[in-house]
Amino acid sequence: xxxxxxxxxxxxxxxxxxxxxxxxxEFLGRVATTHALLRDQDGFVRDFILEQQSGPGEFNIVTFVxxxxxxxxxxxxxxxxxxxxxxxFDRQEMFSRLGIKTDxxxxxxxxx
Numbered sequence: 001x002x003x004x005x006x007x008x009x010x011x012x013x014x015x016x017x018x019x020x021x022x023x024x025x026e027f028l029g030r031v032a033t034t035h036a037l038l039r040d041q042d043g044f045v046r047d048f049i050l051e052q053q054s055g056p057g058e059f060n061i062v063t064f065v066x067x068x069x070x071x072x073x074x075x076x077x078x079x080x081x082x083x084x085x086x087x088x089f090d091r092q093e094m095f096s097r098l099g100i101k102t103d104x105x106x107x108x109x110x111x112x
Contacts, residue, residue: 009108011067016059016103023098031063037083038065043072
């Protein structure tokens, strides 16, 4: 049986993207801006921005952020929303315009 962990356990945000080549540079620019903000937030542990190099997988860009606890997520989400509003960035508009597909979720580590 897998036990649920309390809010004090690390939380992992894993975002997977199918990014067409024509939108790669614009997309990665936005990722860089957002991750610069994330790195300054309380509870940030580390991040990775990964690009597929081989294999049959559908997603060619994956971002990974480790947070010290689930409690940081609400604050971080508000900070990201404010940043995007301040710079006039509409994530859904960009995804639609560039044909980007996503799979976005938070994960907790399992002890099995």
